[in-house]
Amino acid sequence: MKHLLATSALALSLALPLAAEASTLDPNATAGGGIIVTYKDDVATLDPAIGYDWQNWSMIKSIFDGLMDYAPGTTDLVPGLAESYTISDDGQVFTFTLRPGVKFHNGREMTAEDVVYSLNRVTNPATQSPGAGFFGSIKGYDAVADGSASSLEGVHSDGPLSVTIELSRPDATFLHVLALNFASVVPKEAVAAAGEDFGKHPVGTGAFSLGEWTIGQRLVFEKNADYWRAGLPYLDSITFEVGQEPIVALLRLQNGEVDIPGDGIPPAKFREVMDDPAQAARVVEGGQLHTGYITLNTQMAPFDNVKVRQAVNMAINKDRIIQVINGRAVSATQPLPPSMPGYTDNYAGYAFDADAAKSLLAEAGFADGFETELYVMNTDPNPRIAQAIQQDLSGIGVSVSIKSLAQASVIAVGGEADQAPMIWSGGMAWIADFPDASNFYGPILGCSGAVQGGWNWSWYCNEELDAMATKADSVTDPAKADERLQMWSDVYMAVMEDAPWVPVFNEQRYTMKSERMGGADALYVDPVSIPVNYDYVYVNDVQ
DSSP: OOOBOOOHHHHHHHHOOOOOOOOOOOTTOOOOOEEEEEESSOOOOOOTTTOOSHHHHHHHHHHOOOSEEEOTTSOOEEESSEEEEEEOTTSOEEEEEEOTTOBOTTSOBOOHHHHHHHHHHHHSGGGOOTTGGGGTTBTTHHHHHTTSOSSOTTEEESSTTEEEEEBSSOOTTHHHHTTSGGGOOOOHHHHHHHGGGTTTSOOOSSSEEEEEEETTTEEEEEEOTTOSSTTOOOOSEEEEEESOOHHHHHHHHHTTSOSEETTOSOGGGHHHHHTSHHHHTTEEEEOOOEEEEEEEOTTSTTTTSHHHHHHHHHHOOHHHHHHHTTTOEEEOOSSSOTTSTTOBTTOOOOOOOHHHHHHHHHHTTOTTOEEEEEEEESSTTHHHHHHHHHHHHHTTTEEEEEEEEOHHHHHHHHTSTTTOSEEEOTTSOEEOSSSSGGGGTHHHHSGGGSSTTOSOTTOOOOHHHHHHHHHHHTOOOGGGHHHHHHHHHHHHHHHHHHOOEEEEEEEOEEEEOOTTEESOGGGGGOSSSSSOOTTTOEESOOO
């Protein structure tokens, strides 16, 4: 048996505890003021059912809330809009009591019917939510997914402040799922009024509301004075300036014009920043459950041939690519990052071997190589990483044309079955939504993610592995944690045999903040509110 990595986070997810919400107010915080955050690209959407990238994830979390949440800066589950909850002995019936008096930004009080509506909306195929598959364990999900039912059989209200959710099977991750942005509670009337533009006119219960969105220029978030968490948020406003090149954003930070460069430290400037004590003092470093990878579209020739996919894995010099980002990562051998429960720590993966890759291509009928395209996000260092991949593949006779596009455009082509033969995931590389092995499978490797608008850009669907994954997530007994880990290891080892990806590296997070920013460092590398937990940060120079 392979040696597997286990962590306390897995025991937490399996035990499904009723966590008491701890006081999270900072005694040193000052209320008021505003900050400026920069991004190169505009935001695609603020609809919690749709948005699914690192840029809009924390924005959406600040506008909306779900039944469950995490203590700021941690992966510890706490109740959110749910004041309390109970779980049946068989682990399949969850009953939530909602907090009274919670108001949407439009002034209406939230009720249990809003929770029911929101879960039905995110799972409705018409919504085209990339997160719909997360809710697959709810009773009636399959009928909604295939269009034979319009609502989830297992979700209903028991009064204005009580919601019951019944599962069709035990699900060790379900409370984590209810903490995802996809499970955010939205008001039906606001969605109906905005229609397809709800992502541009979001209405939630969160700490901030959207005050302004000038496409291509800025978004302005305003403090929600009626926020149900007393004393929060500290900031009066957040201005997200878009269209800012990362190097320009760094210069503006150095000049005191910007508080957080949302795209991080430009790799070309990383050593310069870290070698300057004054700048290095503003850097915050944190670990992350992250894997950067290349998707190989299994539905497009020649990547429908497993030998071709395996050859590409062998052709990539991961150590050289890591040098492009100044060594801020470790080489990846599998989809799971090393700190994730279920990681198989003695699996070597596909070693870099150009000669073996050439031989395998010849076996597949491509002795003379082939031509293909690699899509990549246009912010540094991603184009340079793409060039390194291009050079590696040229060494085995594969001619790669690089398509460097804005993030939203890469996401769009990835969600179309016949558009992108290869995608470098950098800038959008997978960072776990919650600390459980299942999160690296369903949305990006499972059949439920291989849909239009989904994030399974390799369009890989192995129904046998889907069944194995479902079985693993049905193990809710903490005493069987090792058994569940082994099941997940088996899934990922089988994925690597099919080679729909090239796992490249597992990256550390580095961000910067201005001298005026306050709050714990963990808020700036929050593992859940990626990249920043805006609800809890503050400024120290309020007049």
